[in-house]
Amino acid sequence: MLIASLEDDVAQGQLIQSVLEQAGHQCTLFTTAQAMLAALARTHSFELLILDWEMPDLSGLDVLRWVRTNLGQGMPVMFVTSRTREEDLVTGLQAGADDYMVKPIRTGELVARVSALQRRLAPASSMETSFSCAAYTIEPAQAVISLNGQAIELAPKEYELAVLFFRNPGRLFSRDVLSNNVWNREIPATSRTLDTHLSNIRRKLQLRPENGVRLVSSYALGYRLELLADTQEAMHS
Template identity: 30%
Template structure:
């Protein structure tokens, strides 16, 4: 049986969330809910197939939330904005921060379902292609959390895997030790930049010829460099 596609609903109107959840689950989708942008960003964004995102919320706005998902974290999950506003400027802002679609409130549930199915169908092939991040003979499978080097599965710890994934998704861009700590060790209490250096050293040993692609630069952090 095919696994249900996962949708994250982000809206501070709890009644609306419940209505959307009931109807979308009736269509066979798996639903999770966040009532703020901050709550949404604490969830594993990479696990969702689509996000329904309200623009006007308490705390950070839907625009800011989408910008963090797209630019800061590098996730390309489809986003549909939900908003009571219908002004042209809001529509343009939404698309500028990476919206795939835009639905003004009030809306019909049938319209929402139709838009969701259209975007998921359109994006399925594209999403499948992004399951793997590939650099020559080094392959990172994001869904299965596996690394292949010259066709052989290599064993990494969870931290090593997440560091390599982060660096390869941001190829040729330096990421500071502090930023790596925030993204990879956010669940730990006491860590230092030395933790990053130790894991980088172990990671380099495990990825063989590609160890030299991981560059460190004082004051800038680490980067996975394309040496072509």
């Protein structure tokens, strides 16, 4: 995997680079935001960006916003930062970050998080392959989701929203990321469009512990689909 890392602390940057290269990735280190943006403007070969937040020229948040504006939602972006406040986490996720890791760097966790993001980059050809998630079967070629073998009738946007969760169990999605992925635009907080669609898929697909899943919502952070490894235990917990 071709990774670009933004880190002004050379020792930290070299640590990230070394850890990722030992894990089989290629990692290019940038020590200024402007240098990374110039490289991103020249080439689209990078497959993942790792951003420090506080940089001497532009912030990592500025870089993220540039990426989402100019490169779209497809480029995975992860913050590796010393910022630990919940407000920063919320700001990063709402701006379109896919993951957020707090320093000091734990090398095993870094590799695991990068691997998780890599798994989400399924080739387009595999997007047509049927797959299962708990009690659900998803058939992209037919745009059908079945629960225990019974097809569930969904509106097109409900289907897209549900598939996004089923392809990424455990991933936290901010409202902005959900709306950009499904509607290709941000939906104002005053609109009930996203809430209505979330309510519909929760009800129609019966996203409940007895079916091995739970749709968890946090008004501040967003939404994620949790897989419940032991369904019986979940029902009695």
